[in-house]
Amino acid sequence: MATRAIHRAFAKRTVPFLTSQSLFLSSISRSVSTLVLAEHEGGSIKAPSVSAVAAASSLSKDNSISVLLAGSGPSLQEAAAHAASCHPSVSQVLVADSDKFSHPLAEPWAKLVHLVQQKGGYSHIIAPSGSFGKNILPRAAALLDVSPITDIIEISESNLFVRPIYAGNALCTVRYAGANPCMLTIRSTSFPVPPISADSKSEASISQVDLSTFGEDAVGKSRYVKLTSQETERPDLGNARVVVTGGRALKSAENFKMIEKLAEKLGAAVGATRAAVDAGFVPNDLQVGQTGKIVAPELYMAFGVSGAIQHLAGMRDSKVIVAVNKDADAPIFQVADYGLVGDLFEVIPELLEKMPEKK
Ligand SMILES: Cc1cc2nc3c(=O)[nH]c(=O)nc-3n(C[C@H](O)[C@H](O)[C@H](O)COP(=O)(O)OP(=O)(O)OC[C@H]3O[C@@H](n4cnc5c(N)ncnc54)[C@H](O)[C@@H]3O)c2cc1C
Numbered sequence: 001m002a003t004r005a006i007h008r009a010f011a012k013r014t015v016p017f018l019t020s021q022s023l024f025l026s027s028i029s030r031s032v033s034t035l036v037l038a039e040h041e042g043g044s045i046k047a048p049s050v051s052a053v054a055a056a057s058s059l060s061k062d063n064s065i066s067v068l069l070a071g072s073g074p075s076l077q078e079a080a081a082h083a084a085s086c087h088p089s090v091s092q093v094l095v096a097d098s099d100k101f102s103h104p105l106a107e108p109w110a111k112l113v114h115l116v117q118q119k120g121g122y123s124h125i126i127a128p129s130g131s132f133g134k135n136i137l138p139r140a141a142a143l144l145d146v147s148p149i150t151d152i153i154e155i156s157e158s159n160l161f162v163r164p165i166y167a168g169n170a171l172c173t174v175r176y177a178g179a180n181p182c183m184l185t186i187r188s189t190s191f192p193v194p195p196i197s198a199d200s201k202s203e204a205s206i207s208q209v210d211l212s213t214f215g216e217d218a219v220g221k222s223r224y225v226k227l228t229s230q231e232t233e234r235p236d237l238g239n240a241r242v243v244v245t246g247g248r249a250l251k252s253a254e255n256f257k258m259i260e261k262l263a264e265k266l267g268a269a270v271g272a273t274r275a276a277v278d279a280g281f282v283p284n285d286l287q288v289g290q291t292g293k294i295v296a297p298e299l300y301m302a303f304g305v306s307g308a309i310q311h312l313a314g315m316r317d318s319k320v321i322v323a324v325n326k327d328a329d330a331p332i333f334q335v336a337d338y339g340l341v342g343d344l345f346e347v348i349p350e351l352l353e354k355m356p357e358k359k
Pocket of ligand 1: 246247248249272273274275276287288289290291292293303304305306307308309310311314324325326327330342343344345
């Protein structure tokens with residue numbers, strides 16, 4: 001009974017009833033123009049935001065793509081210059097320069113998106129699926145009175161998208177039949193950005209957003225308090241080519257340092273299961289999975305990780321998966337390309353000993 005109800009609900013979403021209004025809207029949406037909400041740090045656009053531009057470019061061949069940046073100070077202008085040349089499909093960079101955007105708080109950002117949409121009338125608004133996009137896009141969608149579609153992994157047409165459901169165990173095809181703008185968050189790992197050759201590099205125009213109508217009330221109830229981050233030379237977990245992950249089997253924060261040492265030797269990022277995070281071995285920004293980060297590196301190494309579906313949801317798209325677990329029936333082996341049934345307290349020290357030092 002319940003299954004039938006779910007099936008009916010999805011059937012309703014994927015095959016919309018075409019009224020004259022939706023036919024009218026779909027004819028409007030043929031002309032595609034996209035606003036990409038971009039995050040920047042240290043004068044550069046973050047890689048997931050460049051992936052959002054790549055996703056925008058696959059909406060339509062004649063898509064006009066504008067990148068929206070907000071912040072204050074010289075690093076914003078550097079980031080704008082980077083945005084203008086980060087992808088050949090960017091036609092315009094819009095810069096909102098104000099102290100109100102010194103930190104990417106959701107309330108002023110959502111109001112900014114509303115303001116820019118009123119002026120630009122974009123058919124699509126796209127943000128990456130990380131905490132930046134997940135924080136801002138739903139608020140902005142509420143202000144614009146449209147329903148966002150989240151976690152897109154494939155764009156079939158300008159209004160037809162594929163997204164994972166049930167922690168990645170099924171894929172759902174969604175046709176957007178609502179009013180413009182169609183608002184999306186995309187999984188950056190599904191929209192890789194190929195290296196851009198010097199010939200195809202172009203410089204988009206940079207313009208300032210007119211904030212004269214942006215009132216004091218645009219700053220909402222939340223206040224920026226502080227940012228705590230760990231000083232590390234390791235690559236960012238979301239974009240690393242290699243990820244070494246440890247699970248609850250590590251037993252303590254002290255033992256987890258073996259995973260960190262291995263990651264250092266491999267030039268890899270460190271990941272962890274939720275059980276390892278909850279046990280306090282590592283901070284929660286290292287969590288991989290349904291309620292953590294989604295990664296798809298070239299190599300994912302899992303030590304003492306059972307392979308619960310919520311963990312697999314965050315790493316199953318990795319190109320090569322290597323698992324070490326002392327239980328031969330652990331579910332992680334069902335997704336692993338290479339598996340070793342063994343005790344990690346023997347395997348990791350041996351790996352550390354035999355692997356050459358990183359140059
Ligand atoms: C709503 C929800 C969201 C969740 N989101 C996430 C998420 O985002 N990410 C996530 O990871 N989990 C998530 N979880 C938790 C998830 O269900 C699992 O509990 C968790 O992933 C288990 O972590 P683990 O594999 O480290 O621990 P365990 O399940 O305890 O597995 C430990 C594994 O280590 C092996 N082992 C033990 N000792 C050794 C040894 N000496 N050498 C080698 N192998 C050894 C064992 O055989 C076992 O397979 C979520 C759960 C819920 C309900």
